[in-house]
Amino acid sequence: MTRVVLTGDADDRVVLKTARLSLRHYHRSDIETLVALLNNWDVARRLASLPHPYCQSDAEGFLERLEEGDPKVGLALAIAWNGSLIGGIALSPRSGGVPVLGYWLGEPYWGSGFMSEAVGALVSGVAAHGSPKAIDSGAFADNVASLRILEKTGFKVTGQSLKQCVARRGAFPHIDMRFSLEKDHAAAP
Numbered sequence: 001m002t003r004v005v006l007t008g009d010a011d012d013r014v015v016l017k018t019a020r021l022s023l024r025h026y027h028r029s030d031i032e033t034l035v036a037l038l039n040n041w042d043v044a045r046r047l048a049s050l051p052h053p054y055c056q057s058d059a060e061g062f063l064e065r066l067e068e069g070d071p072k073v074g075l076a077l078a079i080a081w082n083g084s085l086i087g088g089i090a091l092s093p094r095s096g097g098v099p100v101l102g103y104w105l106g107e108p109y110w111g112s113g114f115m116s117e118a119v120g121a122l123v124s125g126v127a128a129h130g131s132p133k134a135i136d137s138g139a140f141a142d143n144v145a146s147l148r149i150l151e152k153t154g155f156k157v158t159g160q161s162l163k164q165c166v167a168r169r170g171a172f173p174h175i176d177m178r179f180s181l182e183k184d185h186a187a188a189p
């Protein structure tokens with residue numbers, strides 16, 4: 001299981017630290033970087049609900065929803081590396097009590113194991129605090145990297161569905177996956 005350090009750094013609003021990354025709350029000063037990283041078709045086409053193009057007003061609206069404590073957003077954290085925002089990860093509540101994990105990384109940072117590290121850390125953190133019994137996630141069927149991250153972390157396929165993609169304006173095959181936090185299941189190393 002990924003080693004996780006829970007921190008209370010009030011200044012940087014860090015929630016979790018891993019070997020290379022900080023998972024922290026967003027700052028207003030993140031807006032420019034959010035737009036730069038998220039206004040990217042190759043990111044948007046892989047996410048269910050990211051508008052494309054992604055503009056300053058989208059980033060501002062997202063941060064406003066966080067500041068207002070919109071319950072639909074849940075826990076949304078920025079992923080920072082060497083002090084820079086490189087991606088995001090979120091655990092959003094769903095009816096039925098099983099939260100949904102979502103994440104993205106800016107394209108310049110792909111392929112270095114960052115998201116495996118971030119997902120492992122968040123799942124381990126949730127497991128350590130043991131509140132939900134499971135975490136749902138998944139990926140569009142052609143998103144091999146994301147499916148691999150989930151598989152490595154210990155998520156199991158529960159089915160397939162057609163999921164809407166806002167950027168592609170249609171529904172596409174999606175692999176549904178679940179991580180069980182029941183005692184007889186543990187996160188993969």
Ligand SMILES: CC(C)(COP(=O)(O)OP(=O)(O)OC[C@H]1O[C@@H](n2cnc3c(N)ncnc32)[C@H](O)[C@@H]1OP(=O)(O)O)[C@@H](O)C(=O)NCCC(=O)NCCS
Pocket residue numbers: 042043044046047103104105106109110111112113114115116117138139140143144145146148149152
């Ligand atoms: C998907 C995404 C999060 C991956 O992040 P990343 O930091 O590059 O991923 P990692 O390096 O941690 O791990 C990717 C894994 O997939 C594997 N992989 C990547 N592309 C692959 C491919 N085409 N075929 C097979 N395996 C592949 C990597 O080898 C690695 O596995 P390994 O550790 O066993 O070698 C990132 O590309 C991204 O944000 N994409 C856009 C948004 C998105 O897809 N979000 C997820 C929505 S479900």
